[in-house]
Amino acid sequence: MSIHAPAYVRAIAPYQAGKPTSELARQYGLNEAEIVKLASNENPLGMPESARRAVVAAMAEVGRYPDSNGFELKQALSRRMDVPQEWITLGNGSNDILELAAHSLLAPGESAVYAQHAFAVYALATQEVGARAIVVPARNYGHDLQAMLAAIEADTRLVFVANPNNPTGTFVEAPEVERFLERVPADTVVLYDEAYTEYLPPELRYDSVSWVRRFPNLIVSRTFSKAYGMAGLRIGYGIAQPELTDLMNRVRQPFNVNSLAQQAALAALGDSEFLERSYRLNRDGLQLLQSAFDRMGLEYVPSYANFVMVRVGDAAAVYERLLRAGVIVRPVGGYGLPEWLRVSVGLPSENEAFLKAFEGALAA
Numbered sequence: 462m463s464i465h466a467p468a469y470v471r472a473i474a475p476y477q478a479g480k481p482t483s484e485l486a487r488q489y490g491l492n493e494a495e496i497v498k499l500a501s502n503e504n505p506l507g508m509p510e511s512a513r514r515a516v517v518a519a520m521a522e523v524g525r526y527p528d529s530n531g532f533e534l535k536q537a538l539s540r541r542m543d544v545p546q547e548w549i550t551l552g553n554g555s556n557d558i559l560e561l562a563a564h565s566l567l568a569p570g571e572s573a574v575y576a577q578h579a580f581a582v583y584a585l586a587t588q589e590v591g592a593r594a595i596v597v598p599a600r601n602y603g604h605d606l607q608a609m610l611a612a613i614e615a616d617t618r619l620v621f622v623a624n625p626n627n628p629t630g631t632f633v634e635a636p637e638v639e640r641f642l643e644r645v646p647a648d649t650v651v652l653y654d655e656a657y658t659e660y661l662p663p664e665l666r667y668d669s670v671s672w673v674r675r676f677p678n679l680i681v682s683r684t685f686s687k688a689y690g691m692a693g694l695r696i697g698y699g700i701a702q703p704e705l706t707d708l709m710n711r712v713r714q715p716f717n718v719n720s721l722a723q724q725a726a727l728a729a730l731g732d733s734e735f736l737e738r739s740y741r742l743n744r745d746g747l748q749l750l751q752s753a754f755d756r757m758g759l760e761y762v763p764s765y766a767n768f769v770m771v772r773v774g775d776a777a778a779v780y781e782r783l784l785r786a787g788v789i790v791r792p793v794g795g796y797g798l799p800e801w802l803r804v805s806v807g808l809p810s811e812n813e814a815f816l817k818a819f820e821g822a823l824a825a
């Protein structure tokens with residue numbers, strides 16, 4: 462190769478996204494409108510109507526740059542969470558927050574800790590800055606926080622924790638997370654990723670903002686991509702004390718969050734009815750899928766998110782048969798789980814269509 466690039470960049474395995482419906486339609490000559498995509502943990506309801514109207518209105522201003530500081534949205538978030546605006550960082554999706562943390566905290570050769578089977582972006586964010594990954598074996602497919610604590614080394618700057626985790630759907634209850642946060646060294650930052658927190662049942666919910674007040678080395682990240690139904694708009698945020706927020710802002714692109722996304726998020730944030738509807742639809746869909754797996758005698762990891770991982774044996778073959786039947790799910794071989802498929806919860810009709818195709822694919 463004649464282009465000079467750092468070895469750590471050449472070593473990166475690119476992120477494997479869910480297959481787009483248009484691509485599958487072309488590939489197998491299927492009708493795109495009939496394809497069921499349960500591959501990327503998107504909200505099957507799409508975006509809230511309130512947000513759609515906000516986007517249409519905001520279109521009038523797209524000739525202008527977005528508000529670099531996202532004042533209106535930060536003001537709304539700040540009121541809702543009762544933290545100063547200076548504690549909030551907006552991101553082009555919460556992926557952006559993960560990268561801002563890595564870029565501002567990790568130097569080449571220093572280390573980041575994350576769990577086996579954890580969200581793929583932790584590895585990417587670590588590798589792209591030339592840092593060293595310390596991958597801690599999972600316990601029952603989930604985070605082993607005690608082992609993660611023990612794995613922290615003198616040069617560990619960042620620990621990624623996804624709770625619930627993707628792609629396994631596991632959840633560590635709040636008291637255990639709190640004990641972990643109390644014991645992480647003060648100069649190691651924890652990026653606590655709450656992408657699916659809105660899907661937790663009421664009895665498991667907790668107040669992570671109070672943790673941000675207590676721990677100056679904590680960043681909590683959240684997204685509008687999942688329960689808020691706006692994955693295509695790309696917006697998320699981080700909450701942290703000012704020292705960390707200030708560092709992340711130094712490496713942030715000045716206009717990282719587009720104006721349509723800012724206005725949509727502002728509208729969606731006030732739409733508690735939509736959030737509740739998304740929660741209930743997901744709870745019922747998850748229950749339907751998990752009881753079907755029970756009936757079929759298939760192993761699955763009980764999920765706390767909007768998807769569930771099921772063990773099918775030859776996952777590549779089952780995935781392929783599902784594709785031919787017009788159903789896209791997500792193989793997770795890249796996460797070290799070659800026998801498993803991850804299925805996102807869809808609309809009731811999509812869940813039924815998946816189960817029908819799934820039984821056919823397993824019988825083939």
Ligand SMILES: *Cc1c(COP(=O)(O)O)cnc(C)c1O
Binds near residue numbers: 580627695697
């Ligand atoms: C989907 C997901 C995200 C959010 O991605 P966005 O960039 O906000 O769309 C973050 N963390 C995990 C674990 C996820 O699964």
